[in-house]
Amino acid sequence: AQTVTQSQPEMSVQEAETVTLSCTYDTSESDYYLFWYKQPPSRQMILVIRQEAYKQQNATENRFSVNFQKAAKSFSLKISDSQLGDAAMYFCAYLDMRFGAGTRLTVKP
Amino acid sequence: DAGVIQSPRHEVTEMGQEVTLRCKPISGHNSLFWYRQTMMRGLELLIYFNNNVPIDDSGMPEDRFSAKMPNASFSTLKIQPSEPRDSAVYFCASSLFWAYTDTQYFGPGTRLTVL
Numbered sequence: 001a002q003t004v005t006q007s008q009p010e011m012s013v014q015e016a017e018t019v020t021l022s023c024t025y026d027t028s029e030s031d032y033y034l035f036w037y038k039q040p041p042s043r044q045m046i047l048v049i050r051q052e053a054y055k056q057q058n059a060t061e062n063r064f065s066v067n068f069q070k071a072a073k074s075f076s077l078k079i080s081d082s083q084l085g086d087a088a089m090y091f092c093a094y095l096d097m098r099f100g101a102g103t104r105l106t107v108k109p
Numbered sequence: 110d111a112g113v114i115q116s117p118r119h120e121v122t123e124m125g126q127e128v129t130l131r132c133k134p135i136s137g138h139n140s141l142f143w144y145r146q147t148m149m150r151g152l153e154l155l156i157y158f159n160n161n162v163p164i165d166d167s168g169m170p171e172d173r174f175s176a177k178m179p180n181a182s183f184s185t186l187k188i189q190p191s192e193p194r195d196s197a198v199y200f201c202a203s204s205l206f207w208a209y210t211d212t213q214y215f216g217p218g219t220r221l222t223v224l
Contacts, residue, residue, distance in 0.1 A: 033210050037215075042217065043198060043217060043218045043220075044215055044216075044217050044218070045152075045200060045202070045213075045215035046215070047212050047213065047214075050212065052210075091152060095210070096154075097142065097144075097154045097157075097213075098154070099151055099152040099153075100151070101151050102151065102152075
């Protein structure tokens with residue numbers, strides 16, 4: 001069975017700085033998708049970024065980028081120029097919507 | 110588009126009562142998902158429909174839970190009878206195309222409290 005692990009229950013970053021959230025997963029598949037979702041206090045789940053495993057290039061969406069290491073089964077999210085609005089729970093998810101436990105990100109002004 | 114709509118936003122009920130959660134997916138979306146989120150278990154996929162047909166219900170915890178999708182614009186998740194351990198936030202999500210590879214759009218969730 002596929003599992004998704006987020007080893008950082010909480011992270012903190014100073015506004016305008018960069019933070020990296022970690023995610024590892026386990027799978028025997030060779031082709032799959034990985035996702036990062038953001039859940040602000042409003043509870044709504046919002047897709048931040050997704051990565052297709054067969055693509056070697058790391059996905060990027062504005063200030064959000066991933067470091068996808070397929071051999072290591074690692075999928076970290078980097079947030080650059082952190083903003084107060086980035087404060088939220090961040091969930092890593094594997095193809096079949098198995099979610100990690102989440103990382104709570106606090107942004108300090 | 111209004112996005113995925115869920116109702117009610119909050120539901121408080123007593124143990125043993127029937128609970129029905131409702132979801133209206135984004136118009137034109139072909140796939141619909143129901144999730145449950147708790148502190149203990151995190152976010153879990155309960156069931157997934159494609160073109161109104163249940164494809165994967167392996168996440169439904171037990172027979173007290175049932176889900177239907179009578180048409181492309183409406184789905185329900187029913188718990189009968191409800192128990193305190195069912196207390197959670199229930200999310201509905203929809204996506205345009207097939208399965209898990211497409212972006213899912215989540216509703217605001219329904220917070221269920223069973224006393």
